[in-house]
Amino acid sequence: MAPSKFKGALFDLDGTLADNYSAIHLCTCEVFKRHGIPAPTRQRIVSTVGGSILITMKRLLAGTQFADKYEQVASEYLDIYDNFVFCDLRAMPYSGEILKALKAAGIRLGCFTNKQEEAAEKVLERLGLREHLDCVVATTLHSPRKPDPRYTQMALRALGVEASDAVCIGDSPFDYKAADSCCVACALVSTGGDSRESLVENCPRAIGVYDDLRALAKGVFSVEI
Numbered sequence: 264m265a266p267s268k269f270k271g272a273l274f275d276l277d278g279t280l281a282d283n284y285s286a287i288h289l290c291t292c293e294v295f296k297r298h299g300i301p302a303p304t305r306q307r308i309v310s311t312v313g314g315s316i317l318i319t320m321k322r323l324l325a326g327t328q329f330a331d332k333y334e335q336v337a338s339e340y341l342d343i344y345d346n347f348v349f350c351d352l353r354a355m356p357y358s359g360e361i362l363k364a365l366k367a368a369g370i371r372l373g374c375f376t377n378k379q380e381e382a383a384e385k386v387l388e389r390l391g392l393r394e395h396l397d398c399v400v401a402t403t404l405h406s407p408r409k410p411d412p413r414y415t416q417m418a419l420r421a422l423g424v425e426a427s428d429a430v431c432i433g434d435s436p437f438d439y440k441a442a443d444s445c446c447v448a449c450a451l452v453s454t455g456g457d458s459r460e461s462l463v464e465n466c467p468r469a470i471g472v473y474d475d476l477r478a479l480a481k482g483v484f485s486v487e488i
Contacts, residue, residue: 267484269448271424272365273375273400275433277474278310278455279291280374281386282310282357285351286344291323293347294340300329309362310456315377315408316340341379346383354390357453357476360488362395364480373398373422375415375431375441377408398422410440415447428481430470439466450483452476 276346277283284305303311303323305479319339320333329336366372372395376383377382378476387393398421407414418425431442434455439462442449449466451472453459462472473479 267365267368267370268275269370269430269484269487270428271373271422272372273373273418273422273429273431273446273447274362274461275431276374276378276383276386277375278309278355278434279415279432279438279452280355280362280392281390282351282353282355283348283378283386284312286347286349287312287319288302289350290340290344290347293343294336297339298329298336300324300327300336308364308397313377313437315402315467316379317404318377326432336403336439344379344382345385348385349389352386355452356470357394357477357480357488358390359392361480361486362392362419364486364488365484366395368484368486370484371397371422371424373400375400375409375418376434377402377405379436384435386443403472409437410444412441412444415445419445419447431484432476432479436462439469443468450479452479 267482286428288305312319316337324330324333324431371394400421401409401420426445426447430448432450434452439449451462451469471482480488
C-alpha cells in the first residue's frame with residue numbers, strides 16, 4: 264500500500280458514513296403533524312438534508328404558510344429526535360472498512376458533521392464506527408456549521424492536522440464548501456442526496472467524485488478494501 268499524502272481525514276456523517284434518513288424523515292413527519300404541516304416524502308428529506316436541521320427546516324418550509332416557523336420546528340425536532348435516532352439506521356457501504364484501513368495506516372480520523380452532537384455520537388457508537396475516530400465535531404442548534412470556515416478550522420484543530428495535510432470526505436456541496444473555505448482538499452461520494460453529475464458540476468475543485476467509499480479509498484488513499 265502506497266503511503267497517503269494526507270495525515271488526517273474528516274468524514275461527513277449522514278449520507279457518507281451513515282444512512283440515518285429514515286429517522287430524520289419520521290421525526291420531521293411527527294413535528295410537522297403537530298403543526299398541521301403536510302408531511303414531506305422520504306426522498307424530499309434525502310435531497311434536502313446536509314446543511315443542519317435549521318437549514319433543512321427552512322428549505323422544507325420555504326414558500327409555504329409555515330415558512331416563519333422553521334426555527335421553532337427545528338427546535339422541536341431536536342427535542343424528540345432521540346425517540347427516532349435508531350430507526351432503520353444503517354452504515355453506508357464500506358464505511359467501517361475504510362475507517363479501519365485508514366486508521367491502520369496511521370491517518371488521523373474525524374467525523375465532521377452538521378448533525379447535533381449527541382445524536383452523532385449515538386449513531387457512530389451504534390454502527391461501531393466511533394472506535395476508529397480520533398474526534399467527533401458536531402453542532403448545537405445555533406453553533407457554527409458547514410460551510411462556515413470557523414467550523415472547518417475548529418475541526419482541523421480537533422483532529423490535530425494542518426489544512427494542507429487534511430482531506431474532507433462528504434456527499435454534498437456543503438462538505439465541499441466547508442473544505443474549500445479553508446483550502447482543504449475534498450473528495451466526494453454520490454451516496455447521499457446529490458447525484459454524481461451534480462457534484463461534479465457544483466464542486467469543481469474536488470479531487471474526485473466517487474460512486475462509493477470503496478472507490479474513494481482506492482482513488483484518494485491507494486487503499487483496497
